[in-house]
Amino acid sequence: MNVLIYLVPMALLLGLTGLAGFLWTLKSGQYEDLDGAALRILPDDDITT
Amino acid sequence: MAETLDLSSFVERGDAGTAHITLAVDGVGCAGCIRKIENGLTKLPGIIDARLNFTQRRLAVDWRDNEIDAATIIKALAGIGYQAHPFAPERAEADESKQAKALLKCLAVAGFAAMNVMLLSISVWSGNVSDMTQETRDLFHWLSALIALPAAAYAGQPFFVSAWRALRTRQLNMDVPITVGVVLALGLSVDETATHAAHAYFDSAIMLLFFLLCGRYLDLAMRRKTRVFAGNLASMQAEFAHRLDAKGELIRLPVAALRPGDRVLVRPGEVIPADGAILSGSSEIDDSLVTGETIPRAVGAGATVYAGGINGAGALTVAVAAAGAGTLVDEVERLLQKAIEAKSRTVRLADRAARLYAPVVHATAALTAIGWLVAGASFHDAIVAAIAVLIITCPCALALAIPAVQVVAAGQLFRSGVILNCGDAVERLAVVDTVVFDKTGTLTLPDPAVDAAAIDTELLQRAARLALSSRHPLATALARRARERVPYPRAVEEPGQGVRALIDGEEARLGSAIFCGLADGDTPPTPRDREASCIVFKHGGRTVVIPIRQSLRPDAVAVTQALKARGLNLIVLSGDRPEAVGPVAARLGMREWLAGLMPAEKIAVIELLQAQGRRILMVGDGLNDAPALAAAHASLSPITAAHLTQAHADALFLGEHLAPVLRAVVVARQARSLMRQNLVLTVIYNTLAVPFAVAGLVTPLIAAVAMSGSSILVTLNALRARLAMPRQPIIASTLSAAAKAQQSVGEPVSQKIGPLARASAELVP
Numbered sequence: 076m077n078v079l080i081y082l083v084p085m086a087l088l089l090g091l092t093g094l095a096g097f098l099w100t101l102k103s104g105q106y107e108d109l110d111g112a113a114l115r116i117l118p119d120d121d122i123t124t
Numbered sequence: 125m126a127e128t129l130d131l132s133s134f135v136e137r138g139d140a141g142t143a144h145i146t147l148a149v150d151g152v153g154c155a156g157c158i159r160k161i162e163n164g165l166t167k168l169p170g171i172i173d174a175r176l177n178f179t180q181r182r183l184a185v186d187w188r189d190n191e192i193d194a195a196t197i198i199k200a201l202a203g204i205g206y207q208a209h210p211f212a213p214e215r216a217e218a219d220e221s222k223q224a225k226a227l228l229k230c231l232a233v234a235g236f237a238a239m240n241v242m243l244l245s246i247s248v249w250s251g252n253v254s255d256m257t258q259e260t261r262d263l264f265h266w267l268s269a270l271i272a273l274p275a276a277a278y279a280g281q282p283f284f285v286s287a288w289r290a291l292r293t294r295q296l297n298m299d300v301p302i303t304v305g306v307v308l309a310l311g312l313s314v315d316e317t318a319t320h321a322a323h324a325y326f327d328s329a330i331m332l333l334f335f336l337l338c339g340r341y342l343d344l345a346m347r348r349k350t351r352v353f354a355g356n357l358a359s360m361q362a363e364f365a366h367r368l369d370a371k372g373e374l375i376r377l378p379v380a381a382l383r384p385g386d387r388v389l390v391r392p393g394e395v396i397p398a399d400g401a402i403l404s405g406s407s408e409i410d411d412s413l414v415t416g417e418t419i420p421r422a423v424g425a426g427a428t429v430y431a432g433g434i435n436g437a438g439a440l441t442v443a444v445a446a447a448g449a450g451t452l453v454d455e456v457e458r459l460l461q462k463a464i465e466a467k468s469r470t471v472r473l474a475d476r477a478a479r480l481y482a483p484v485v486h487a488t489a490a491l492t493a494i495g496w497l498v499a500g501a502s503f504h505d506a507i508v509a510a511i512a513v514l515i516i517t518c519p520c521a522l523a524l525a526i527p528a529v530q531v532v533a534a535g536q537l538f539r540s541g542v543i544l545n546c547g548d549a550v551e552r553l554a555v556v557d558t559v560v561f562d563k564t565g566t567l568t569l570p571d572p573a574v575d576a577a578a579i580d581t582e583l584l585q586r587a588a589r590l591a592l593s594s595r596h597p598l599a600t601a602l603a604r605r606a607r608e609r610v611p612y613p614r615a616v617e618e619p620g621q622g623v624r625a626l627i628d629g630e631e632a633r634l635g636s637a638i639f640c641g642l643a644d645g646d647t648p649p650t651p652r653d654r655e656a657s658c659i660v661f662k663h664g665g666r667t668v669v670i671p672i673r674q675s676l677r678p679d680a681v682a683v684t685q686a687l688k689a690r691g692l693n694l695i696v697l698s699g700d701r702p703e704a705v706g707p708v709a710a711r712l713g714m715r716e717w718l719a720g721l722m723p724a725e726k727i728a729v730i731e732l733l734q735a736q737g738r739r740i741l742m743v744g745d746g747l748n749d750a751p752a753l754a755a756a757h758a759s760l761s762p763i764t765a766a767h768l769t770q771a772h773a774d775a776l777f778l779g780e781h782l783a784p785v786l787r788a789v790v791v792a793r794q795a796r797s798l799m800r801q802n803l804v805l806t807v808i809y810n811t812l813a814v815p816f817a818v819a820g821l822v823t824p825l826i827a828a829v830a831m832s833g834s835s836i837l838v839t840l841n842a843l844r845a846r847l848a849m850p851r852q853p854i855i856a857s858t859l860s861a862a863a864k865a866q867q868s869v870g871e872p873v874s875q876k877i878g879p880l881a882r883a884s885a886e887l888v889p
Contacts, residue, residue, distance in 0.1 A: 111178030
C-alpha cells in the first residue's frame, strides 16, 4: 500500500489544479458572454493572407 | 432651436480623461453583428475599446473624453444600423450578478470536494468487503475529513447564513434542516473516524451541498436571464425629456436625470416626463396611463400634470416638481408601502413545507435515540442511529423539489412572453381564483386605434397619409394606418386645429370639425361613439368623421372566455368613466365591474375581496393600479405600463395580445401541481428510507445512493414540465403575428413600440 503515499497527493493535486483553473476562468470573466464566445470564433478576419 | 443630447448621467468617468458607457443594443442577431459593431466603433477616433456582450445584447464602450462623446457614439451606431440605448444597471441586477459569482465559486469547491471524497469513499466501500486494513481505512477517512471539512465550511455558507437569519427571527426555512443535517453528518463522521469505526458520512454531506448548490445556481441563473432582458427593455423604453436651460436652449436628456425645478418643454404628442406644474402654454392631456381616464382634460398655466400623461396639440413648458405631499404619485407611494408590508406575510410553499417537515424529522430522530436507549443499546449507538435518521431525511430532494420546477416554469413563461419579476410568483399565480382587470391599456390596447369599419378605404388612406404630418396623438393613431409612409409635400400644421395640404390639386384638411368647415352639431356623436374621439377629414367635397377609440386587445374576448372556463371569476376595476367601462365589460361578458375608482378605492375593493377569502390576480398598467398590484395576491402588467407599476408587478407580459395572462395562469397551475407531486415523492421516499435508518441499517453507501436517487427523481419530474406543458401554438403565433403586424406597417409604429415588438419576436425560438 506504499503506492498511496504518492498516488493520493497526486490525485489531490490534480483536483486542486482543476479547481484553481475554474476559479481563474471565473475571475477573468469567461462566463459572462457564453453565446458571444461561441460566435466570435466564426469570423476569420484575423487571418491575413 | 439648437438641441444637444446630454447623456452625462449614464457615463462613468475614469482616470486620465477616459469615459465608459453601457448601451443596450437592439437588433443584434448574428456573429456578423459583433464584428460590425466592434470594428465600426473602434475605427472612430478616440475610442479605446468596444466590446459587445452577445448574451446580454449590451455594448461596453470606453473612450477618451476630449475626442468623442456618447451622443456621437450612439449616432455612429445608428449609422451602421443598430439602435443603441444608454443603459443604467439596476441595483438588483448588480447584486444578483455578484451572488451568481459567489454561488459558482461555492459550487466549484463543493464539486471538487465531492469528486475527491467520493474517490476515497468508493475505495473504502470496496475495501470493506475485501481486504482493506483498518489503518488504510482510517487514513482514507482522515483524508476525506481533510478535504470535506474546509470545503463544507466554504461551500455551505449560503445555507448557514440563511438558516442563521431565519433562526434569529424565530422562523424555520428549508435551510435550517439542511444546516443541521450537514453539521451533524460531518460531526458524526469525525467522531467515527477518531474511534476507528467502519462508516463515515463525509461524502453524503458534501454531495448534498453540491446538489443543492446546483439547484440554487440554476434558479438564480434563470432569474438573471429574465432580469437582463427586462433591463434592456426598460432602457429601450426609457424616455427623454427636453430641458430648457437658462439661455433658453434645448437639451435632450434622459428623464432620470431631471431635477426638481428644471423647466422642460413638452411638445405636442409627447409624453410628459415628470410631475410638475405648467408654466406656460395650454393643451389637452390624455391621462389614461395615469388614471385610466380616456377623455383628455384641458389644462392651462398653473395646472398640475403627471408623468406618463400624453400631451395633446399645444406645446407646454413645465416646471418639474419635487415629490410633494398631496400629489397623486405621493398618494400612490403611501398606499404602496402599506400594501407591500401586508404582502410580505405570505409564506412560500417551500418554507411552509419546511415548517411541517423539520419538527417531524427532528422528533423522529429524537424518538429513535430514545427508542434505542430504552431497548438497551449504548449511548453511542443510539446517537449514531438518530443522526443516520437526520442524514437520510436531510431534505436534499425536498429542497430541490420546488426550485427545479420554478426554473422550468420560468423558462416556459419567458418563451411565451411573460417575464417573472420575482421567484415565488409562480406559486402565487397558481392559486388565484379571481382575476381583476384594469381597463385602459390592459383590456384595451395602450394606443388608440382607428375604427375604420364604415370608411372608404381610399379616403382613409389619404387621411392617414396626411396625418403623418401632424404630431397630435389622434393623428398619430390615424397615421399608423397609412400604407404609404411618405408625407404629402408642403403639408402645413395649424397648431390646435389640424393639418392641410394640396392633394391632386385640391385642398385637403384633417383636424377638428370646425377646421374642416363642419358646424359643431354636425359631428355625429352617436350613442355608440360616446367613448370615441373623432377627427374629421375633408377632401374634394367629401367629408368624413373618423372615430378613434381605445380598442380591445385582439384576443381579449377569447382569453377572458378561456379564463372563465378555467373557473376564474373576472372583475373589471377602472379609473375611467362608467360609460366607457360598461360597454367593454359587456363585450367581454364580465358581469362585475366598477368604474371611476381612485387608487385607494381599488385597493379597498381588492382587500374586501381578499377578506372574503378570494385570491386575486390583478392585471393592470396605470400608475393608479400600482398599489392594487402590490396588494393583490399575484399581479401582472403589460410591458407598456408605467414604470412604478412595472416595478410592483410579479410579472410583465409582452406584445399586444392578452394571451400571456392565460398562459401565465395555466403554466403556474401546472407548475404548482408538479411542485406538489415532487413534495409527495420526497415524502414517499422518506417514509421508505426512514425505517432503515431507525433500525440502524443505513450505511454510507445506502445514504449516498438514496440521496442522489431522490434528487435525480425530483429533477426529472420537474423537467417533465417541459413535456407536460406543450407550447400552445396560439401563443407562439401570437408573438410572431405581433412582430409581423409591425413589419407590415413598414416602419416601427413608434419608437416606443418598435423595439418591444422586435424583442418579442426574438423570444420565439
